[in-house]
Amino acid sequence: MVKHDMTNIIFAGVGGQGVLLAGKILMQVALDAGYDVKESEVHGMAQRGGSVDCHVRYGDTVYSPLVEKGGADYIVAFEYVEAIRKLDYLKEDGKLIVNRLAVKPVLVEAGLEEYPQDVESWIKENVKNSVLIDTKDVLKEVKSSRALNIVMLGALANYLAFDKESWEEAIKKTVKEKFVEMNLNAFDRMFKKTAGQLDIMV
């Protein structure tokens, strides 16, 4: 990609983790900040219990809704294996943010395949710009595992140039009204928890 003002972010997880909503909120933040923005996602059969990803790109003018391999500034992975699966999209100096969680696929549960045990240590050794975050505590505090997507955004927000209020505005515009307060709370907790200390969490 020739443009340098472009920011490319990939969210990766599994069906039901709220990956697409995370992308939608980021898009809203970028649009409100005056950027052109595009996103790409996959619906339908591929979504049933499968891997789900969502590419978000923003800049002056965005053409492709897909990030090119080796072009992602950030990959935000909602669990270990999906982080590994997306690695060929990461820029050499791109950042990998990984939720410390293993979601076992059906075939692993059925004993037909194995879930690798060393993903976390492998990432620490091999991906220099990686950040592993604990989301369990925050999710417990807000009493909702469904806020995982917002919690992941809370961590990501520390890296991006948007102010906290614009994230909160976008959350208000995007999530269902009765969940707004809980989600704002979840965002705030992870934002503060990780502010200024993300890089030393590796």
Add this chain to the structure above:
Amino acid sequence: MHKKIMLGNEAVARGAYEAGCMVAAGYPGTPSTEILESVAANYRGIKAQWSPNEKVALDVVAGASVAGARAMAAMKHVGLNVAADSLFTLSYTGVNGGMVIVNADDPGAWSSQNEQDNRHYARAAKLPMLDPSSPEEARQFTRMAFDISEQFDRPVIVRITTRVAHSQGAVNLEEPKKAKLKPFERNPKKYVMIPAHARPRHLFVEEQAKKLKEYSETSGLNRIEWNSRSTGIITNGIAYQYVKEVCPDASILKIGMVWPLPDKLICEFCNNVDELYVVEELDPFIEDYTRALGYKPRGKEIIPICGELTPEIVDMAINQKVPGNKIPSYYGKLPGRPPALCKGCPHGYVFNVLKKLDLNVNGDIGCYTLAVLPPYSAMHTQTCMGAGIGMHVGFEKARGEDFIKKTVAVIGDSTFVHSGIAPLIDLVYNKCHGTVIILDNRATAMTGHQDHPATGRTLMGEETHELDLELLAKACGVRRVRKVDPKDVETFERVVKEEIEAKEPSVIISLRKCILKR
């Protein structure tokens, strides 16, 4: 002008609303489903409906058009196969109110049984086809399509692909036109296609094709973006965006109207660039056309014909970019995450029994098709909507009554209503003995729980007559119709054994609501 982030499919719905569309019909199918859902949710003035299948939907839309309303049908690529019979003759009748058919292709077969390239339909049915490359163009082109339809008296196809349908972007919201009925006039020479009427209408179709070709040259839907003339790329749809991204210095002929193609523009472009390329997803549609005009572009020799394109595929093909990444790859094997039936899915109980009894299973289209995969591995044929019951008949015709005792056909409730009824009639009519299991989970589940005639609810959320599948099967001539809850595994297994042994046709309605449905 107000800007809003929209999914490509939502932008199509918005375009129809802005154009004053009054009637919209379709059948759910990825990647097209959200078009009608968005119409029903956001533009309540449009009468939107799920029809039993795409052909019915297109006929409804044609009727609305002839009656004077602007109307839109929406379906996935294989849905247009179902509606194709109507499509080819609607090309002859033309329209009264603007008629737009939105067709969603699925390169990559993310959620489909094939990767067919429906641009061929436009050429074969002699219909104009627009091919937007972004959500904003999806809105603009859909809106324009209604005007083109009325101006040239042609149904217009708007073709989107998965990466346009399911990508989001900023969309400009324009003021809607006021929806207005045109007068209905009896005109059998235009709307009754007996051979004596069809022949002159064919002449009309060819005359309009010439006018549309002129429109294709000058409307701006097809346009040249001059840049360096050493490289020229003809491209359309989402591929345009990838080309803009990875070849910022090249000259581009952007094809937004993919049929009819603009000969003069193509020649002007080809005559003024050194290296000529065509970058398009799926078939060499524009490439073959350009070759027929006497040029020799590089196209499918470097751009794959199978699967969807990505920016890196285009980058590799045109710029010889070497793939490679400084980030190391994980050394081990990663577990797959194939789509699977949900925990507690009613289909799971059914397929456990079919697997245990070691039956051959003629399958169909829906979530239950996933039973072909482990841990069930219990489906042995599946082609397209409604095919399973007809194949079941063929199994018996080929291998006889004893063989069919070891075989069942399975089909979902929505799929059965879509195109399973005629083959069930065939099964009885042609004296077969097979057993058909209707997997009734009370929804079109795979595409997101859309309603259908047997759920008793419409797309607009109204209560309606609930089609009784048991009565329907009986009316087809099946005397043995059993309704069983598959979660009662013992009973279910006993019923299956009894029905496959029966010396006459039988239908088992396996009734349990989808686990995800509230």
